[in-house]
Amino acid sequence: MPGTILALFLFALVVVTIGLGVRIVPQGSKHVVQRLGKYHSALSPGLNLIIPYIDTVAYKVTTKDIVLDIPSQEVITRDNAVIIANALAYINIVAPEKAVYGVENYVYAIQSLVQTSLRSIVGEMALDDALSSRDSIKAKLKAAISDDIADWGIALKTVEIQDIKPSPTMQHAMEEQAAAERARRATVTRAEGDKSAAILQADGRLEASRRDAEAQVVLAEASQTAIRKVAEATQTGELPVVYLLGEKYIEAMRNIANSANSKLVILPADLPAAVRGLISGLPAGPR
Amino acid sequence: MLYWHWLTLGMALIIAELFIASFFVFWFGLGALLVGLLVWLNPTLSTAWQVLGWSLASGLMTLLWFRYLRPLMKDRTQAGNARGAVIGEAGRVLRAPHGTNRGTVRFTTPLLGDDEWEFICEGSVVIGDRVYVKDFSGNTLVVEKRD
Numbered sequence: 298m299p300g301t302i303l304a305l306f307l308f309a310l311v312v313v314t315i316g317l318g319v320r321i322v323p324q325g326s327k328h329v330v331q332r333l334g335k336y337h338s339a340l341s342p343g344l345n346l347i348i349p350y351i352d353t354v355a356y357k358v359t360t361k362d363i364v365l366d367i368p369s370q371e372v373i374t375r376d377n378a379v380i381i382a383n384a385l386a387y388i389n390i391v392a393p394e395k396a397v398y399g400v401e402n403y404v405y406a407i408q409s410l411v412q413t414s415l416r417s418i419v420g421e422m423a424l425d426d427a428l429s430s431r432d433s434i435k436a437k438l439k440a441a442i443s444d445d446i447a448d449w450g451i452a453l454k455t456v457e458i459q460d461i462k463p464s465p466t467m468q469h470a471m472e473e474q475a476a477a478e479r480a481r482r483a484t485v486t487r488a489e490g491d492k493s494a495a496i497l498q499a500d501g502r503l504e505a506s507r508r509d510a511e512a513q514v515v516l517a518e519a520s521q522t523a524i525r526k527v528a529e530a531t532q533t534g535e536l537p538v539v540y541l542l543g544e545k546y547i548e549a550m551r552n553i554a555n556s557a558n559s560k561l562v563i564l565p566a567d568l569p570a571a572v573r574g575l576i577s578g579l580p581a582g583p584r
Numbered sequence: 585m586l587y588w589h590w591l592t593l594g595m596a597l598i599i600a601e602l603f604i605a606s607f608f609v610f611w612f613g614l615g616a617l618l619v620g621l622l623v624w625l626n627p628t629l630s631t632a633w634q635v636l637g638w639s640l641a642s643g644l645m646t647l648l649w650f651r652y653l654r655p656l657m658k659d660r661t662q663a664g665n666a667r668g669a670v671i672g673e674a675g676r677v678l679r680a681p682h683g684t685n686r687g688t689v690r691f692t693t694p695l696l697g698d699d700e701w702e703f704i705c706e707g708s709v710v711i712g713d714r715v716y717v718k719d720f721s722g723n724t725l726v727v728e729k730r731d
Contacts, residue, residue, distance in 0.1 A: 301632040314643075341659075344654060389696060443723030443724065444723075
């Protein structure tokens with residue numbers, strides 16, 4: 298009987314010992330083992346055996362990439378504008394023992410580092426540069442942080458500027474500036490349009506006058522030709538003019554007769570005398 | 585206990601491993617099967633010796649597993665283990681380090697999302713040398729040149 302009890306206790310000891318000694322570490326993480334309070338080893342994924350009672354798994358650390366959200370913060374640029382920036386940092390713990398022993402809280406430490414570095418990097422840039430050169434900020438940020446996190450066994454894979462925008466007052470001012478610029482352009486465009494229209498209209502008038510003058514010349518030449526032809530036909534000096542005037546006079550009379558507002562037209566009986574009266578100032582032609 | 589008790593216990597423990605998933609009940613199951621075999625060969629074995637045998641057999645199975653079977657379980661992937669995946673990788677020197685300036689090494693396949701890394705090397709290297717990753721130091725690699 299005592300033998301059986303002893304054997305059972307021994308068995309219980311074996312169970313506890315094996316239970317404490319066998320450790321399964323899942324892929325994507327590492328377990329930091331301390332031997333009597335001192336770092337001993339980091340267990341790799343898979344089945345591991347540690348010495349029970351003296352070895353303990355002190356920390357379980359993920360070796361997958363960790364995405365850290367860097368909170369929004371106000372940053373002042375070189376030209377004293379305030380912008381709000383936040384970022385995402387992708388880190389990987391390459392040496393778990395350094396990460397757990399090198400810094401109290403690596404997540405908080407890296408968040409703070411990224412925040413302060415981002416502030417100093419953006420502080421050296423002008424507002425327009427800060428808003429337009431995210432890649433350069435990213436590269437500088439990565440270079441600035443790398444050395445600081447070396448002691449913690451952490452590699453910074455990348456820092457992505459998630460959002461970078463001017464503060465509300467700055468945004469309002471920028472929108473006003475943009476609106477004013479648009480308004481200026483609209484005014485200039487309108488003035489240019491008016492100028493072009495005026496020039497075109499003047500050109501039109503000039504062209505029209507030129508053509509009117511040409512038309513009058515052509516008309517005068519036509520009259521001259523007509524007078525010459527009539528003179529040639531009648532062989533007298535004064536008569537062609539009288540004839541042409543009479544013709545025009547009769548035509549004018551016809552127009553008066555045709556117009557709607559006159560019903561009575563009195564023609565002078567002696568048309569040649571009337572026409573002659575009209576042109577009495579003309580010098581006498583050859584007889 | 586009779587031999588079939590041990591065999592049943594052994595099988596029950598092996599099945600229990602499926603639900604417990606701690607991978608140490610399994611060896612007690614194997615130990616129980618071994619004790620079942622012993623009891624079948626020698627039915628007069630006392631309970632104390634049987635339990636003692638079970639303890640020893642279980643411990644022996646555990647040790648045998650770690651001694652002979654675990655080395656056969658190769659790592660099939662280094663996914664999620666950046667250090668293991670990177671150490672030993674070979675790259676070519678783009679810019680040799682001089683003074684306090686670090687050199688630059690380029691890898692054919694990106695390591696941790698980057699194919700160009702700054703590096704520190706104890707020996708002297710020139711552009712075009714083939715170097716192997718020895719360790720990490722933050723975002724800087726510690727490399728060595730192998731002759």
